[in-house]
Amino acid sequence: MNTTAxxxxxxxxxxxxxxxxxxxxxxxxxxxxxxxxxxxCDQRELLNSKAFFYKxxxxxxxxxxxxxxFINDNGGAxxxxxxxxxxxxxxxxxxxxxxxxxxxxxxxxxxxxxxKSARKEGDLITEVFLQWFISEQxxxxxxxxxIIDVFDLMEGMPLKMIDERLPxx
Amino acid sequence: MNLETxxxxxxxxxxxxFCKYVLVTPNxxxxxxxxxxxxxxRKINGLTTINTLNKIINNENFVLLFVADKQxxxxxxxxxxxxxxxxxxxxxxxxxxxxx
Numbered sequence: 001m002n003t004t005a006x007x008x009x010x011x012x013x014x015x016x017x018x019x020x021x022x023x024x025x026x027x028x029x030x031x032x033x034x035x036x037x038x039x040x041c042d043q044r045e046l047l048n049s050k051a052f053f054y055k056x057x058x059x060x061x062x063x064x065x066x067x068x069x070f071i072n073d074n075g076g077a078x079x080x081x082x083x084x085x086x087x088x089x090x091x092x093x094x095x096x097x098x099x100x101x102x103x104x105x106x107x108x109x110x111x112x113x114x115x116k117s118a119r120k121e122g123d124l125i126t127e128v129f130l131q132w133f134i135s136e137q138x139x140x141x142x143x144x145x146x147i148i149d150v151f152d153l154m155e156g157m158p159l160k161m162i163d164e165r166l167p168x169x
Numbered sequence: 170m171n172l173e174t175x176x177x178x179x180x181x182x183x184x185x186x187f188c189k190y191v192l193v194t195p196n197x198x199x200x201x202x203x204x205x206x207x208x209x210x211r212k213i214n215g216l217t218t219i220n221t222l223n224k225i226i227n228n229e230n231f232v233l234l235f236v237a238d239k240q241x242x243x244x245x246x247x248x249x250x251x252x253x254x255x256x257x258x259x260x261x262x263x264x265x266x267x268x269x
Contacts (some may be wrong), residue, residue: 006260006261008187009188009203010203012209014210014261016208018214075203076207077204077207077208077211079211
């Protein structure tokens with residue numbers, strides 16, 4: 001088998017493609033999870049938080065779509081993921097933001113893993129593609145940490161008052 | 170020994186043209202495009218995880234697999250399934266950039 005033939009068909013490494021497909025699932029799960037959080041906030045009239053999480057849900061889907069089209073554009077096969085076991089049950093607004101931060105950290109770690117794999121396999125196209133995601137994740141984590149700081153600063157204040165001081169996006 | 174030789178020779182992947190491949194099975198030769206190869210790889214990888222293999226062994230002990238956009242159906246017992254996985258892994262191995 002002439003192995004360079006595979007390279008002529010697709011420009012990303014097959015193993016890296018598998019990891020990218022897992023990442024699509026992770027981003028879509030994050031999107032669904034943020035949607036559940038938005039719904040929880042919406043039902044309790046937490047206006048800024050609901051706007052924030054609706055926006056987050058959209059952004060995560062955009063990330064997934066970015067990876068999805070990247071795989072197909074480079075000759076691979078993007079797989080539409082199964083999204084199951086989305087938690088809709090939360091105990092507090094602060095708890096929601098903490099879960100959001102944990103979720104973002106997990107996504108960042110997963111992107112690091114793909115980045116390292118792309119570097120190991122010499123898949124420069126994916127490596128460059130993922131650089132945007134790494135910067136984006138750093139911003140996302142910072143946003144969540146700043147919001148959790150607001151909760152620390154305003155401890156004991158009414159929930160509605162805290163929500164009014166949180167960013168909408 | 171004979172069974173082993175049969176399995177070794179039974180499933181092979183050949184390149185026929187630039188973007189056409191042939192999966193040689195004991196009964197027929199199946200023409201595959203590259204996207205169909207990728208789909209076959211995904212299905213075989215999904216069927217050969219430890220959990221799925223365990224499930225197959227504890228139930229029917231074989232799998233029926235659609236290939237080439239559902240144009241062909243192939244019957245695979247565990248040794249054949251593993252051989253096909255090996256053949257596909259070999260096909261996608263050594264992803265080397267084309268020297269210009």
